[in-house]
Amino acid sequence: MKKIMVVGVGGVGGVLAANLVKKYGESVSLIARGPRRESLRQNGLTLHSDLYGEFTVQPACIEEDPALCGVQDLILICVKNGGLQKVCQQISPVVGEHTAVMAVMNGVSAGQELVQRLGKGVLVDSVIYTVSSAGSDYSITQKGSYTYLNIGSHTDSEEGKKAAQEIADLLNAAGVDCKVSRNVQAAIWKKYVLNCAFNVATARWGYTIGQLAADAAKRADCRALMAEAAAVAAKMGVPLPEDLVDKHMVTMMENTTPNSDSSLSRDFDAGKVGEMEVFSGYIVRKAAELGVPAPVSGEYYEGLKARAAGFI
Numbered sequence: 001m002k003k004i005m006v007v008g009v010g011g012v013g014g015v016l017a018a019n020l021v022k023k024y025g026e027s028v029s030l031i032a033r034g035p036r037r038e039s040l041r042q043n044g045l046t047l048h049s050d051l052y053g054e055f056t057v058q059p060a061c062i063e064e065d066p067a068l069c070g071v072q073d074l075i076l077i078c079v080k081n082g083g084l085q086k087v088c089q090q091i092s093p094v095v096g097e098h099t100a101v102m103a104v105m106n107g108v109s110a111g112q113e114l115v116q117r118l119g120k121g122v123l124v125d126s127v128i129y130t131v132s133s134a135g136s137d138y139s140i141t142q143k144g145s146y147t148y149l150n151i152g153s154h155t156d157s158e159e160g161k162k163a164a165q166e167i168a169d170l171l172n173a174a175g176v177d178c179k180v181s182r183n184v185q186a187a188i189w190k191k192y193v194l195n196c197a198f199n200v201a202t203a204r205w206g207y208t209i210g211q212l213a214a215d216a217a218k219r220a221d222c223r224a225l226m227a228e229a230a231a232v233a234a235k236m237g238v239p240l241p242e243d244l245v246d247k248h249m250v251t252m253m254e255n256t257t258p259n260s261d262s263s264l265s266r267d268f269d270a271g272k273v274g275e276m277e278v279f280s281g282y283i284v285r286k287a288a289e290l291g292v293p294a295p296v297s298g299e300y301y302e303g304l305k306a307r308a309a310g311f312i
Helices: 011-027 034-043 081-094 110-117 158-173 184-205 209-213 216-235 244-253 263-269 276-290 295-308
Strands: 004-007 028-031 045-049 053-057 061-063 072-077 095-103 122-134 140-153 177-180
Touching: 004 011, 004 081, 011 028, 011 045, 011 053, 011 122, 011 140, 011 158, 034 061, 072 081, 081 095, 081 110, 081 276, 095 110, 095 158, 110 122, 122 158, 122 184, 140 158, 140 184, 158 177, 184 209, 184 216, 184 244, 184 263, 184 276, 184 295, 209 216, 209 244, 216 244, 216 276, 216 295, 263 295, 276 295
Parallel strands: 004 028, 004 072, 028 061, 045 140, 072 095, 095 122, 140 177
Antiparallel strands: 045 053, 122 140
């Protein structure tokens, strides 16, 4: 893959972009807007990382309009779900017949939305595990000893499988741990089930994980939120381990730093709706569509909407 584009240079996109530019240099184009674009052009992209160390790269191409960069071999989409429709319109001119397009985003619906809105290219699904964020100076901070992806062909086609393996090889060569999954949808749903409690409960109450863990009723709610999401996955034919919720409860309540919060709770604290629909609204609507009981998810969704009603 000779031409690589990263759309969105926030927490997730920034970690990937920094490592890709460091390895592949001028082959990598970044898409950013406004002050972020100007800062990247003037100061480069800085990564403060527990895993990768501290370094700054100078991307050769930073544009607001993807069309200026020409047809790409690989496009990584690292934006909030609400921006996907616009991104599909913007990248359409640079997606060729064999361009691999991979969304590195929250939720479980990005791949299908790409199929519907883009309608071309070779689509690869992914799920990423990392703790990263963008600072006010547009530098990226990655915390902890891990960043890794599971990826796989969206359609299970031979071309998709080949593209997934090529992407994995490319990322691994750049120092980013990436594995091709036999069932990437199951991998995506595993993380999503956790976030249906982690993001939703912390945002609903404005709590840290430690505060949730100390409240027996809210611990029970977190278990119910995950169990309802897992039931939706099962109804959709996505195979998940029977002990998934038990393991996620240990991860969330016992193995997570007590002062941890979530991206959604930080958005809510800042008066922004963020990805409320991704982590809560989607599962409530899908449960209703499939006839899966999800009373706790519905209650928390209404609570989130009530809290968000006061946002400007």
